[in-house]
Amino acid sequence: MNLQIIGHGIAGALLAEIASQNGIRVSVWADDSPASSRVAAGLFTPVTGQRLSLSWRADDALPEVDRFYPDLEEGLGCKFFHPLPTLRVFTSEKQRREWEEKPKADCVHPLNLTEPRLQASLRTPWGVVYIEGGGWVDLPVLLDALEQRRKSRNEWGRNPKPDLTVHATGHQAARDPLWKAVGWRNAHGDVLTVKIPGLPTDFIYSFDKFLLPLGEDRFRFGATYHWDVDDPVPQPDGRTELEASLKNTLALPYEIQDHQAGIRPVAIARVPIIGPHPEQPDQWIFNGFGSKGVLYTPWLAQRLVDHWQTQRPLPKETQSLRRIQRQRDRLKGIREKG
Numbered sequence: 001m002n003l004q005i006i007g008h009g010i011a012g013a014l015l016a017e018i019a020s021q022n023g024i025r026v027s028v029w030a031d032d033s034p035a036s037s038r039v040a041a042g043l044f045t046p047v048t049g050q051r052l053s054l055s056w057r058a059d060d061a062l063p064e065v066d067r068f069y070p071d072l073e074e075g076l077g078c079k080f081f082h083p084l085p086t087l088r089v090f091t092s093e094k095q096r097r098e099w100e101e102k103p104k105a106d107c108v109h110p111l112n113l114t115e116p117r118l119q120a121s122l123r124t125p126w127g128v129v130y131i132e133g134g135g136w137v138d139l140p141v142l143l144d145a146l147e148q149r150r151k152s153r154n155e156w157g158r159n160p161k162p163d164l165t166v167h168a169t170g171h172q173a174a175r176d177p178l179w180k181a182v183g184w185r186n187a188h189g190d191v192l193t194v195k196i197p198g199l200p201t202d203f204i205y206s207f208d209k210f211l212l213p214l215g216e217d218r219f220r221f222g223a224t225y226h227w228d229v230d231d232p233v234p235q236p237d238g239r240t241e242l243e244a245s246l247k248n249t250l251a252l253p254y255e256i257q258d259h260q261a262g263i264r265p266v267a268i269a270r271v272p273i274i275g276p277h278p279e280q281p282d283q284w285i286f287n288g289f290g291s292k293g294v295l296y297t298p299w300l301a302q303r304l305v306d307h308w309q310t311q312r313p314l315p316k317e318t319q320s321l322r323r324i325q326r327q328r329d330r331l332k333g334i335r336e337k338g
C-alpha cells in the first residue's frame with residue numbers, strides 16, 4: 001500500500017513511524033499551521049478526571065506507551081520519555097470524599113505527606129494521593145527526531161498518487177469540509193512555564209491543574225480548558241486563571257517565564273476517531289485525541305496498521321463510519337424538532 005499522511009503532530013508522526021516499521025510505503029507532510037503537539041505538556045497517566053477513574057481502555061494503551069516510546073528513544077538515539085509518579089493534591093473536602101467513595105484504580109495510593117520539603121512547598125489541607133504509571137513525553141524532541149528520520153528515508157513530502165490518504169490534522173479538521181460532519185468540541189488551552197526554586201522535582205503535581213518538572217527549577221504549568229476560543233493564541237484570562245490556581249496550592253514564590261496556547265482536537269463522543277470517510281473511502285481520519293494524544297496514539301496507530309494488514313476491526317468506539325452517521329442522525333433529529 002502507498003500511504004499518504006497529512007499532519008505531523010503526534011498523531012501523524014507516530015502513525016507514519018509505525019506504518020513504516022511495518023513495511024508500508026509512507027509519505028508524510030504538514031503545512032506550517034500550529035500543531036497543538038508542540039504546546040502540549042506531553043503528560044500521560046492511567047487515570048482521568050477529578051475522581052481519578054481509569055481512562056477509557058487504559059489497560060490497552062499504557063503497555064504500548066511503556067514499550068513504544070523507550071524502543072523509539074533507543075532507535076532515534078535521543079531522550080524524550082520520562083516516567084514519573086504523580087502527587088495528586090485534593091483541592092476541596094468534596095473532591096476528597098468523592099474519591100474515597102468511588103471504587104479505586106489500583107495505581108492510586110493514599111499518602112501521608114511527611115517529607116519536610118514537600119510540606120513546606122504545598123498547601124494540602126484535604127490531603128494527597130500518589131499515582132503510579134504516568135509520566136511525560138518531550139514532544140518537540142520526539143517530533144523533530146521523527147521529521148529528520150522521515151526526511152532521511154525520503155518519506156517526507158506529498159505523494160501525487162497515494163492509495164490511501166490519512167488526515168491527521170488535529171483541530172484544523174473542524175474547519176475542513178471533509179471532516180466537519182464528525183462534530184467537534186475543540187478545547188483551547190493556555191500553559192505557562194514557571195520558575196519555582198525549591199519545589200522538589202521527583203513528581204508531577206496535579207491539583208485542578210498540573211505542574212511538570214523540566215529541570216533547573218523550571219516547570220510546565222497548565223492547563224486551561226475553554227471551548228469558545230478558535231485561535232491558538234495565549235489568552236490573558238487563561239494566565240489569570242492559572243495563577244489563581246497556583247497560589248491556592250503552592251506555598252513557594254514563583255516567576256512566570258513563558259505563556260503558550262494551543263487547541264486540543266476533541267471530537268464529539270470524546271474518544272479518538274479513526275477510519276474512512278463515508279463518501280470518499282480513500283480518505284481516512286486519525287484524530288480526536290483530546291488531551292490524551294501521548295497515551296492513545298501508540299496503541300491506536302498500531303491498531304490502525306493491524307487493521308490494514310490483517311483486517312482486525314478497530315475499537316468499536318473509534319470507528320468513523322459509525323460516528324459520522326450518528327452525528328448526522330443527531331443533527332437531522334435537531335432540525336426536525338426545531
Ligand SMILES: Cc1cc2nc3c(=O)[nH]c(=O)nc-3n(C[C@H](O)[C@H](O)[C@H](O)COP(=O)(O)OP(=O)(O)OC[C@H]3O[C@@H](n4cnc5c(N)ncnc54)[C@H](O)[C@@H]3O)c2cc1C
Nearest residue numbers: 007008009010011031036037041042043170189262293294
Ligand atoms: C495547553 C495544552 C496542553 C496539553 N497537554 C497535553 C498533555 O499533557 N498530554 C497529552 O497527551 N496531550 C496534551 N494536550 C493535547 C495534545 O496537544 C493533543 O492530544 C495532540 O497534540 C493532538 O495531536 P495531533 O497530531 O492530532 O494534532 P496537532 O499536534 O495539532 O498536529 C496537527 C498537524 O496537522 C498539520 N495540519 C493541520 N492542517 C493542515 C492542512 N490543511 N494541511 C497540511 N497540514 C495540516 C499541522 O501543521 C500539524 O502538523 C494538550 C493540549 C494543549 C492545548
